[in-house]
Amino acid sequence: MLSRTPPLLRPRDGDALRAELRAVAGRANVPVLFGGEVSAGTLHLTEFFGTRTNGLKGLVIPPSSGLGGRVVLQRQPASVPDYGSAMSITHHYDRPVLGEGIRSVLAVPVLVDGASRAVLYAAVRESMPIGDRTAEILVQAGRRLGTEIAIRDEVDRRLQMLGVLDSNRGNASAAVAEGIRDAHAELRGLAQSVPDGPLRGRLRAVSEKLAALVNDEVEAGDTPVTLSPRELDVLAHIALGCTNNEVAHRLSLQPETVKSYLRAAMGKLDAHSRHEAVVAARRLGLLP
Incomplete structure (x- = not known):
C-alpha cells in the first residue's frame, strides 16, 4: 500500500x-x-x-x-x-x-x-x-492509478496469505486447499484483466506459488506438459466446478472460446473429460 x-x-x-x-x-x-x-x-x-x-x-x-x-x-x-x-x-x-x-x-x-x-x-x-x-x-x-494500486494491494494480500499458509503447511486442511484453489483461479482471471507487462507476470507467478502450496511433491519445471496461460485460466475455473458459460463470464470470453481452450488443454493432458483434465493438471502441479 x-x-x-x-x-x-x-x-x-x-x-x-x-x-x-x-x-x-x-x-x-x-x-x-x-x-x-x-x-x-x-x-x-x-x-x-x-x-x-x-x-x-x-x-x-x-x-x-x-x-x-x-x-x-x-x-x-x-x-x-x-x-x-x-x-x-x-x-x-x-x-x-x-x-x-x-x-x-x-x-x-x-x-x-x-x-x-x-x-x-x-x-x-x-x-x-x-x-x-x-x-x-x-x-x-x-482512475488508472487507482486500479493499479488496487491490484498491487490484492497481490500483496495474496502474498501475505501465502506466507501464513506456508508457515502452517503441515496443518493444511481440505477447506484451506479449496480456498487456495479459489484464490488461484481468481488471480488467473485478475492477471488477464490487466495490460500485458510485469504486473500480469507477477499475478501469474503468485498463482503458481499457490499451486505449489498444494503440490509439495512436484518440483517447479518437472512437468512434461505446458499449458498456455489462457488454457490454464480456463482449467483453473473448471476446477472450481464452473460451467463453460460461467468461465466465459468470469474471463470475459465467448463460451465457444472457452470450449476451444478446454479442448486444447484436455488434448495436452491426454484427458477424455474435464474432470480428468483437472485431475491430471493437479497431479502435474499445474493446478492447486
Whole structure:
C-alpha cells in the first residue's frame, strides 16, 4: 500500500504515479504537473513536471489544508481558477505555490476502496480555469492509478496469505486447499484483466506459488506438459466446478472460446473429460 513500506516484490508506487503524470504531460497542454502519495491521511508531494523552483518539493499536506488536503478529505476532484484569492481553501501553501507562478490548479484524488491514496495536480500560470480536456485526462489517469494500486494491494494480500499458509503447511486442511484453489483461479482471471507487462507476470507467478502450496511433491519445471496461460485460466475455473458459460463470464470470453481452450488443454493432458483434465493438471502441479 502507498501508506506502508513496499513489500520486497512490490514495485515502488511513486514510480507508477510518475508514469501517469508523464502520460498526462504527453497528452494534455498544461505546463505544470505534480503529485504525491497519501500516507495516514497526509499528502506528500514527490513528483513534478514543469516546475521552475523547489518550493513544492517535499511538502507535507495534512487533511483539509490547501487544495490537496481538501481533495484528500472530500475524495473528489476540485479546482481553483485563482489560487491566491480562492475562498474555498486554506492558504498555508501560498508562498511555494505562488512562488512557482501557479495561479489555476486542478487536483484529482486517486481512490482505492473509497480512500484517497494519492493526488494528481495540473496547474497553469494564468488565472484561468483548467480546460475540460485536461481535466478529463487527469481524471482518467487517477482512475488508472487507482486500479493499479488496487491490484498491487490484492497481490500483496495474496502474498501475505501465502506466507501464513506456508508457515502452517503441515496443518493444511481440505477447506484451506479449496480456498487456495479459489484464490488461484481468481488471480488467473485478475492477471488477464490487466495490460500485458510485469504486473500480469507477477499475478501469474503468485498463482503458481499457490499451486505449489498444494503440490509439495512436484518440483517447479518437472512437468512434461505446458499449458498456455489462457488454457490454464480456463482449467483453473473448471476446477472450481464452473460451467463453460460461467468461465466465459468470469474471463470475459465467448463460451465457444472457452470450449476451444478446454479442448486444447484436455488434448495436452491426454484427458477424455474435464474432470480428468483437472485431475491430471493437479497431479502435474499445474493446478492447486
